[in-house]
Amino acid sequence: MAEITIVGGKGQHHAGCVCTDNIDLQSGRCAVTHGINGEFIKSNACSYCYAKYLFKNKYEIKPSITTEYLRNEIQRRNKEKTKENDKSKNVKSIRLGKLTEIWDTLHPEQSKKTLISVIYACNDLELPIMLMTKLLPYDKDIALTLTTNKDGVLHYSLGSDDLELGAVTQGMTNKRRIEEAQKYYDFGVNVYLRLVADVVQPMTGKHKEIEQVGIPLLITPLRYSSKELFVLNTKLEWNEAKEQGYKFDRGTLRPQLIHPTWGNKNTHAYCGIVGDSLGCNACGLFGGRRKWIKDE
Numbered sequence: 001m002a003e004i005t006i007v008g009g010k011g012q013h014h015a016g017c018v019c020t021d022n023i024d025l026q027s028g029r030c031a032v033t034h035g036i037n038g039e040f041i042k043s044n045a046c047s048y049c050y051a052k053y054l055f056k057n058k059y060e061i062k063p064s065i066t067t068e069y070l071r072n073e074i075q076r077r078n079k080e081k082t083k084e085n086d087k088s089k090n091v092k093s094i095r096l097g098k099l100t101e102i103w104d105t106l107h108p109e110q111s112k113k114t115l116i117s118v119i120y121a122c123n124d125l126e127l128p129i130m131l132m133t134k135l136l137p138y139d140k141d142i143a144l145t146l147t148t149n150k151d152g153v154l155h156y157s158l159g160s161d162d163l164e165l166g167a168v169t170q171g172m173t174n175k176r177r178i179e180e181a182q183k184y185y186d187f188g189v190n191v192y193l194r195l196v197a198d199v200v201q202p203m204t205g206k207h208k209e210i211e212q213v214g215i216p217l218l219i220t221p222l223r224y225s226s227k228e229l230f231v232l233n234t235k236l237e238w239n240e241a242k243e244q245g246y247k248f249d250r251g252t253l254r255p256q257l258i259h260p261t262w263g264n265k266n267t268h269a270y271c272g273i274v275g276d277s278l279g280c281n282a283c284g285l286f287g288g289r290r291k292w293i294k295d296e
Helices: 067-083 108-124 140-147 165-169 174-187 205-211 227-234 282-287
Strands: 094-096 129-133 153-158 191-197 217-221 246-249 252-255 272-274 277-280 291-294
Touching (some): 067 108, 108 129, 129 282, 153 174, 191 205, 217 272
Parallel strands (some): 129 153
Antiparallel strands (some): 246 252, 272 277, 277 291
């Protein structure tokens, strides 16, 4: 049985990023790849997911943990960081949901037990916590544990229903996610709507509706890992990309500019690379921020 382990993340590759210590609550694959009976349907993975190539026909929710377990795991991780000369040095916060979901709609009891155990352990150790989700429904117990965290934040990832078939199949459309996010927000949880969007292209009507919801918005600039997704989403040809504001770099096609309809770089909070800079708001920790950092 897979156990909860703290691993590195994009914070090891981008200066200033706080996502240096991550925990996944599911093993083998992400719960969005479930069919209606729990069978593995790889095409249900989000079209833009950078981890979907790792998913296999193997799945489990990791068992719950104690505070002592997390304390020992942090000590192990800190030793690992020292050995690797990791500039982030010590575990200062925990991000849940690097490669997989934090919730499973088909197994809510085990999902809740594991998730709450990790939040409780982080609370006991006064560790800020970041939760990333598409599937989490409103639960008062979870809301309460998050409001008692030192500096917790809950992110509802939004995008396009057409590109997120697994979440939609399980009833978690983008509209439903906003509804669940609103419930946590009204309870007093620090919530962000994390919008994955191609910022080279104009804002759509749906984007503008999300902008008006009233929950803080964090934009993740979409990057393309396949020609098929680029053509499908932009209606452009791959050989037109460079002239239209994109650049192929480090294995993906990345945005080089922000369309004026999004405002300037500081109109919204960003999480991701545009051109040669990384937009960062510390994932909403520490009151959030709107900062652009030279990407190395």
